[in-house]
Amino acid sequence: MDKLPRWADIALIPALNLFLALFVSGLVIVYIGENPFEALRILVVGAVGSTGGIGYTLFYATSFIFTGLAVAIAFQARLFNIGGEGQAQLGALGVGLVCLALPWPHWTLALPAAVLGAALFGAAWAFIPAYLQAKRGSHIVITTIMFNLIAGALLIYLLVGPLKAPGMSPESPAFPDGAALPTARQFFEALGITWRRSPLNVTFLLALAACVALWVLIWRTRLGYEIRAFGQSEPAAIYAGISPVRITVVVMLISGALAGMMAINTVMGEQSRLLQDNVQGAGFVGIAVALMGRSHPLGVFLAAVLFGALYQGGGELEFEMPAVSREMIIVIQALVILFTGALDGMVRRPVEQVFARLRRAA
């Protein structure tokens, strides 16, 4: 028998973890000398109080859905892909090369090509660590960290060298206008609704589709069953004839492709050019999102929106409370990872004891 009812496992424990993380964050704000409840109010209003705020919240969420799903599918196979940041950087390179290669006439042609470019480059960057883990037993956490750092150096090299646009700043030339993605503002104005300016674009719908596709893959296909079986018990999976090499490589390819696709949102949807950092930490937020979302696509979606709100609201917070700088978001993110990921047992054990006592009493 399970120690906890299902609702407690997927709702109560994450809620308690989140509460603890926010509580400690509140203490930090008190230490700085501001009112944490006022900070929370500014954060919420900034994130969802206007169409512009909602636009930015969902724009960030789009990035986090992709990187969160990337970490989540790897978690399903009990692999820790900490390389989302590097895979997304390479994905950005793929998007950039696709967009610069042709004078794209319309985004409906550019987008599928960019998806392919992003997924291919992201997957390729994940392939090497995956192969080394599967075949040579090199620890995937260390190799993916190294690949993050190598990706950063590679992008800097390309943007001060071969891909550099004329001028001072290390960035690529701007993409053709035909590669610009339609924004939420254009969509709503076509319907006659006023919508403030934000970079929210069609990639958001792509992210939703990715959630559904991943859910189908994990729970409704044979490959998904094999991935979960491998994650639950490697010896059992091997006994059942599932090849660990194949699963490791396939899962990491999917994971890298998802992380790479995150770059479509920022590179094509916002920047319209390649910059040195096209990921803005989304690769790492993906870890927090996957942990909070319990590696389930629906959970990842909800956690990604939560973190999107945190990023957007955090920006407003810095604006209205100058004493609380933008780094507060990183602190909150760190505490969420700490409490949901590493200190999970601290919450889980007492909760299990309470439920055990209740069960005995019943």
Added chain:
Amino acid sequence: MDLNTILQIFDSTLRLATPLLFACLAGLFSERAGVFDIGLEGKMLISAFFSAAIAFTSGSVWIGLMAGLLASLVLSLIHGVAAITFRGNQLISGVALNFLASGLTVLIAQNWFAQGGRTPSVEGAARFQEIALPFVETLRPVPLIGPFYAEVISGHTILVYVGLASVVLTWWVLFRTRFGLRLRAVGENPAAVDTAGISVVRLRFAAVMICGLLCGLAGAFLAVGLNAGFVKDMSAGRGFIALAALIFAKWRPGLALVACLLFGFLDAVSIRYQTISLGGMVIPSQFMQALPYILTVVILAGFVGRAIPPRAGGEAYVKER
């Protein structure tokens, strides 16, 4: 390239290798005891901030150092509680602590000094001073050895020599003391240590705290030895290079020194030369910066000498019931 340039490069090699060396030995203690620590970076960073901040406010580098060590130890303690007491995922805990340090340092720096997330620059007694070793002038006329001693070995801050001494000390503790034997055993086969009636938890906590102490030294050296103050994210991936050096060194103190000197050398060369041309081929400096990471992947892949980590690394110990 003349002799003087070479000596200068070696001089900065030793200087740049020192923070790596402290962090690498820190990781060595932790991982030898079976606790993975990818939070070396965060501990360095938080120590860098607190040592610079407290050194500035107190005017004494030693008080600053104490503050830095304390901050690093606090993060170690959290890691220990998460990884050992609550048997949480050690990698995730490390990731979280890296972020925590990255965010908190800037947040508090802004709150204390309001200079955009940095500390004011420290000088005088608030910074480690370079010390000249004895006999520098007596030895100088000796060809090769004299200038080498004067330029490369002498004229560093005290922490550089502490770093070199730590290598010997680490070797002695790990391979010549009872504590070291037990510590290594707990990383290979904790059940055996437990059977012998020795507390696995206490040993692992000891290792994690030593790790915090050494990371604290690394961070303090960074902020008030190598530089003159804290700036945002100043550890700049050194914690990960140290992790790379640790694998490179196959978890051995002597080889750790060699690996850190090698990576320090790469760093020194890439700082001095933006591009290097080798027989018509131009090597961009970004390649030099990425080389430690590339080398680590090659080593991990086992194509050039296999690196085998401690056997029980990364797993929490569960006593049988």
